[in-house]
Amino acid sequence: MIVINSNQRKPLLLTAGCLLFCVFFFFWPLKAPNNQKATTSHSSLINHPNLPDPSLPPAWHNTTRAKAAFVILTRNNELDALRKTIQQLEARFNHKFNYPYVFLNDVEFTQEFKDLTSSLTNAETKYGVIPQEHWSYPDWIDVEKADRLRKKMGDEGIIYGDNLSYRHMCRSSG
Incomplete structure (x- = not known):
């Protein structure tokens, strides 16, 4: 037989109370008031002011987009870190827009640098010396x-x- 003294009862009772509280609200069905129609979380987001209008085409189909380019000041020896940056830009944004990349350095870029950076994107790449x-x-x-x-x-x-x-x-x- 397990004996529980008075010092051990309080934490057990608090834990049991918290557990009961969580179970009660987890399994309690969510009901809308009688005078309101139940809505799903999706339908409440349709007219949210921070979300784009679903009837409009996606942003990458916009023909009035800004004329822009990524201008990157870098060196030949920073190729590994730059590779990761370009991969992230392409994966999250530029694969939809194909903004060109302009790489600037204080010396000529190596052929390895040019080959690798241009292979990471379908966008145009240009290389310049300051x-x-x-x-x-x-x-x-x-x-x-x-x-x-x-x-x-x-x-x-x-x-x-x-x-x-x-x-x-x-x-x-x-």
Whole structure:
């Protein structure tokens, strides 16, 4: 015979009460009030303001879509991470729209890079080189002051604050 002392009864009673409560509401039939028609969750979503009108064609059949492209600043050595990004873009969005990709780098892209990225999409792919004068400091910048401030940002823990290439990339893409 199992003996339960008074300290063990409270958790058992609470657990049993919660279990009964859950079972009761799980198996309780959902009924609409007598004066209302019962609706399914699907029919209540038909006129939801955040959902598209089902009588309209899907978005990818829209002929007035924006003229756009994916512009990606990347390097040849970032090919593996970029491959995953393109696969996700294609799977979730671009396989319907086929927006072109424009890849930019501060050096020529390798043939391997071009072959792999173009094989990941049916969309057009273009490859460009950002000229050195767009990627580096303009003549009117005080390079020593910029170096000091970049080092200070790195010391303060600002993400990419001390990364010269990243700063040039941000400037060239702006």
